[in-house]
Amino acid sequence: MSLKHAILVLLETEPSSGYDLLKHFKRSLGYFWNAKHQQVYQQLKSLAENGLITYDVQTQEGKPDKKVYAITPSGIDELKRWLNSPVKPSKINDALLVKIYGGHLADNDALQAELEEHIHTNEQTLNELLDIEKIYLALPETERNKYQLPYLTLRRGILSEQTWLAWADEARKTIKK
Amino acid sequence: MSLKHAILVLLETEPSSGYDLLKHFKRSLGYFWNAKHQQVYQQLKSLAENGLITYDVQTQEGKPDKKVYAITPSGIDELKRWLNSPVKPSKINDALLVKIYGGHLADNDALQAELEEHIHTNEQTLNELLDIEKIYLALPETERNKYQLPYLTLRRGILSEQTWLAWADEARKTIKK
DNA sequence: TCAAAGCATGCAACTTTTTGCATAAACTTT
DNA sequence: AAAGTTTATGCAAAAAGTTGCATGCTTTGA
Secondary structure (H helix, E strand, O other), X not given: XXXXXXXXXXXXXXXXXXXXXXXHHHOOHHHOEOOOHHHHHHHHHHHXXXXXXXXXXXXXXXXXXXXXXXEOHHHHHHXXXXXXXXXXXXXXXXXXXXXXXXXXXOOHHHHHHHHHHHHHHHHHHHHHHHHHHHHHHHOXXXXXXXXXXXXXXXXXXXXXXXXXXXXXXXXXXXXXX | OOHHHHHHHHHHHOOEEHHHHHHHHHOOHHHOXXXXXXXXXXXXXXXXXXXXXXXXXXXXXXXXXXXXXXXOHHHHHHHHHHHOOXXXXXXXXXXXXXXXXXXXXXXXXXXXXXXXXXXXXXXXXHHHHHHHHHHHHOOOHHHHHHOHHHHHHHHHHHHHHHHHHHHHHHHHHHHHO
């Protein structure tokens, strides 16, 4: 399982609260690792119980207290161990494709409408990613080199979204008939 | 949840045993809906308990008995209901990308090797899909029209794999440095 | 001829993920 | 001024998914 490891990856770059981590997660690993906020809090709890991370409670005025989590040396060991062992094949669960596969029983207008909606959200995601890419490309070279690997994953996102949209165009034509 | 619905989709086209359904599943919906054999058997059981499918036990000589499942009218209702309600957004869990994101702590050679392995399996998958496409394209037009929607999902698979491989090429260059 | 792969299903235990709810203050929009 | 969003966390229960094991006969390949 590797939400645990995804969290360790993020905490290795900087300590943060569950809430901040979640925001960070959504703009990075979240594009290719699915997780709800509950799950992140649950995993933080269990990682702390297992000594892979620790936390300090920071009291704040006017805002709820936060627990700031940081990775421990044994957390770093575990992260390295995971990084150097083979990952599990990626999992996809795409209900829209299941629906299209069995779409002859569906209402055609509804199917079309749903496709358009998905196109819309995918365009938005693509734009977000392109915005992030712009920021990256504007960095000085030394900075860019530091983020080469995360940038690769960003590229993956961009290419995926573009391909998805290209496919959706094929799909639109077929379904409209 | 829609493994249930994926199963209903397949049983709506033809009744079959869990085992046969599983084989069928792997060559179709399995490309974009992840499920282990256990899960399929468990869902078949629960679908039968809920009256959405029924089964006949067929005794065979020299082979284990099989349960041949078929969709019931209420199964078809449920399938239609699902088809006409909005699907959940697709989920991706791609550990390789998490690894690359945090890859500065990883052993570079191991990372490279793992990428090459993934490239290999993706090439194989692409070839499988292209073979299926060949068969489809060789069908007479009336037949092709029948399978237009499943064909769309096949196109999705092909485009995804091709894009993945194109990305992997970018990745290879970055990681080699 | 011996091992491996295919046929065919499933229980039991465990882990992971999802869903729904709950709290509560501060700031922001209509 | 009321309504909604953001900040910040989490319990509890249910649903879904994974892992490991078990059975036993037949066919195919080395």
